[in-house]
Amino acid sequence: MLGKTDGAAEYGELAARVREAWRAEFIRPDGSLTVDTQANHVRALAFGLVPEELRARTAQRLVELIRAADTHLGTGFLATPYLLPMLADTGHLDVAYELLLQDTCPSWLAMVDQGATTIWEDWNGVDDDGTPHASLNHYSKGAVVSFLHRHVAGIRPRQDSPAYRHFDVRPEPGGGLASAEAEFDSPYGRIASRWRISDGRFHLTVQVPPGTTATVTMPDGRVFDVGPGEHHETCPTS
The missing domain is CATH 1.50.10.10 (Glycosyltransferase)
Incomplete structure (x- = not known):
């Protein structure tokens, strides 16, 4: 640098x-x-x-x-x-x-x-x-809030992309929790991750602010990139 x-x-x-x-x-x-x-x-x-x-x-x-x-x-x-x-x-x-x-x-x-x-x-x-x-x-x-944000909700910065220009959303549900959510006001706007488990399925909502992108990793291992906006995805819990 x-x-x-x-x-x-x-x-x-x-x-x-x-x-x-x-x-x-x-x-x-x-x-x-x-x-x-x-x-x-x-x-x-x-x-x-x-x-x-x-x-x-x-x-x-x-x-x-x-x-x-x-x-x-x-x-x-x-x-x-x-x-x-x-x-x-x-x-x-x-x-x-x-x-x-x-x-x-x-x-x-x-x-x-x-x-x-x-x-x-x-x-x-x-x-x-x-x-x-x-x-x-x-x-x-x-x-401990860092664990809640990065692991439970899954919002994680990337070393190769400062200021959350590109970030990861990789929630890791566990502990019997049925839902979780977290928000973070980045320099580009609000980032949010919200999930719930119902009827044997994991439901995730991700909010990506303008000018940024995110790589989403679902609990079933699927990985995909998303752009600005609100995104909804679901997968089986097991």
């Missing part, structure tokens, strides 16, 4: 050396990490630190850690934004939905069940007697 090719090459080589040193120190031959926490496995997957041939095993170890916590998350500020997307991207969408819909602490819905209308700093931000002990309006755990 800046035309500084020499600097790009230098820092690319440095990044490669740092990545190899990190792998040698922290990744075991079985794909697990020497610091065996959910957060470390999430970040390693999210930042491309795990060799491709070990990613499935690292993701499996992440799932094992989640199951060991009785299907509760164990991540903080730095890893929570990537937890559900990494599970979905490594073939564990079912576990991502289980965490999303978990209703005992620590979880998002546990906050809702305690009357929350904002995202709290702490998972248990209000004591049993109703006394708050941390911020009750805190961004970090609200990063």
Whole structure:
């Protein structure tokens, strides 16, 4: 972008050396990490630190850690934004939905069940007697909205097309949800994805703003491009 090719090459080589040193120190031959926490496995997957041939095993170890916590998350500020997307991207969408819909602490819905209308700093931000002990309006755990937009509703930007000039709509239904919708006001106008499941069929409505195009991927694997306007498509749920 800046035309500084020499600097790009230098820092690319440095990044490669740092990545190899990190792998040698922290990744075991079985794909697990020497610091065996959910957060470390999430970040390693999210930042491309795990060799491709070990990613499935690292993701499996992440799932094992989640199951060991009785299907509760164990991540903080730095890893929570990537937890559900990494599970979905490594073939564990079912576990991502289980965490999303978990209703005992620590979880998002546990906050809702305690009357929350904002995202709290702490998972248990209000004591049993109703006394708050941390911020009750805190961004970090609200990063779950990215999963709702990109995976549940399926609205995804593309690296090769800035500002949503061309974007993907690839909803991934699950968790027993019967419907979902999301909207995003892009520089070109409103993008929307709305879906529902009824009578054994998945029904999708996509809104594409003027001057843009979208690639739509249906749950049955069909892929097609659409231009500006509102589009309706359906497919079997299984």
